[in-house]
Amino acid sequence: MGMEYAPNNMHQMIRGYADIGLTMPTEYAKLYTYQMFRALGYMHALGLCHRDIKPRNLLVYPNWGVLKLCDFGSAKNLNDGRPNALYICSRHYRAPELLFGTRNYTVAVDIWSAGCVYAELILGRILYPGKTVAEQRNLVTRQLPKELIEIAPPDVVELVISTLSLKASLRPSAFESCAYRCYDQLRYGDILIPNDQPLPPLFNFNHTEVKAAGILIKELLPRQLL
Template sequence: MRRLDHQNIVQLKYFFFSSGDKLKEEVYLNLVLEYVPETVYRVARHYTKQKQTIPLLYVKLYMYQLFRALAYIHSFGICHRDIKPQNLLLDPETSVLKLCDFGSAKQLIKDVWSSGCVLAELLLGQPIFPGESGVDQLVEIIKVLGTPSREQIRQMNPNYQEFRFPQIKAHPWHKVFRNRTPPMAIDLVCRLLDYTPATRLTPLEACAHAFFDELRDPDTRLPNGPLPPLFNFSQQEININPTLNSRLIPAHLHGQQTVTTSGNVISSTNSTPINASATGVNTTGTSNVNEKSITPTNHTTNTPPPSVLPTTNMNGPDEDNLDEQTTSGDSLNKDRS
């Protein structure tokens, strides 16, 4: 975490070691993290209780920042492996999202599938693939995506090539989501939730997707003020895939980008650098707060029609172990794309 310096990743302020209360030979690593008061999970739950979904602009804003954070950590060869709404911290005043909880982080594998599940959950108002176990989840995934081909199984996990799956046709994506779901949102989901890891979008490619074009519109504003900084790319980000830069940087900012002495890129219309200052610290990166101020400010929505699908967790077919599950039931997938 000391290597990571990005506005969409919770900041490590300090760390120290301590011994156990009962067994002195036990040593604990304690992390002091930037204080961020809310989570996407609590915001989504608030809307669910009101039988509503998060306004689409906020879905775009949260997911864009998540993909930007993932692109950044993946550029270091780091995978989070536990992407879920509970690990997406929010500042309700600025709508800045910060990725936290790197306890499951590994090298070389990616988080794209899990992010697709988060996007689908925010659009549906509930998780997309239900299941109490790995097998239950896999059944729900097949109900939507259809039975994976032998080649898809080989690319996910060669050890399962001889496993016999029930032959089920894919469910049309437009029937999975509500009628009012934008086609670009559905297109992005299906490009993320692909059995074949190599054909899924990368996080930076996801940022460049047309679903996020509204964020690149200079006239787009939140009900309580301007959007948070979204295009202040660091040199590390600029170098990830230079062919995408013309799509990532809005047309009205072309030619207005400058690199600061710290390696941050800022625009002349928004001089906020990529390093965000913290409002406080705690030991978990989250906090217990009252229900007030957890919703996007001054934004009303209509009650959506009921969803087509029931509920599930974040992660899908596991390329490491198709039967693996955690005690919380939300880490079945470890992407290699």
């Protein structure tokens, strides 16, 4: 079976920047995380939860500025009548409700994982690096590192804090995340990817996405597309 070649995953990108003492530039972090949330929005609209969002499962095409989800082996329709696995998702990106034993979880577990990924892009290291489940439980109940709040732009901190709410029902949906003001730079800015190419299509929402977004679509689209 032929598979599409991807030059990098997000884990490799993060480590590459860390090796030279840097973190991913804010503009590129916004570009890639926006596509991560948009992809999750499409999955959730189809009734599917990914359940293993982490940097290694995010394929990156730097020359095009494109990010794609991969590894759907843990994906599931949470409302299909089958029991939902409790031990799911890589530990460092596992939502609190999973860590504390809830089986009736929602797609909000993906939002938590995505928030952890965004924080990792900012910090250049894993946000909650628990070595055991017990240590992970302890870490996720602490406040966000002061360093993250100090170095990230306020609009990014606003989104990350929302996605990392301990209460699942308070986390934004994937499309609500895309509508946060930190992504206005993509909607109205002039960001170029490293080779000075224009941004990939970010607002070509299909029927499924438009239906799932509802009235939020007006906030997701640049004004010139309304």
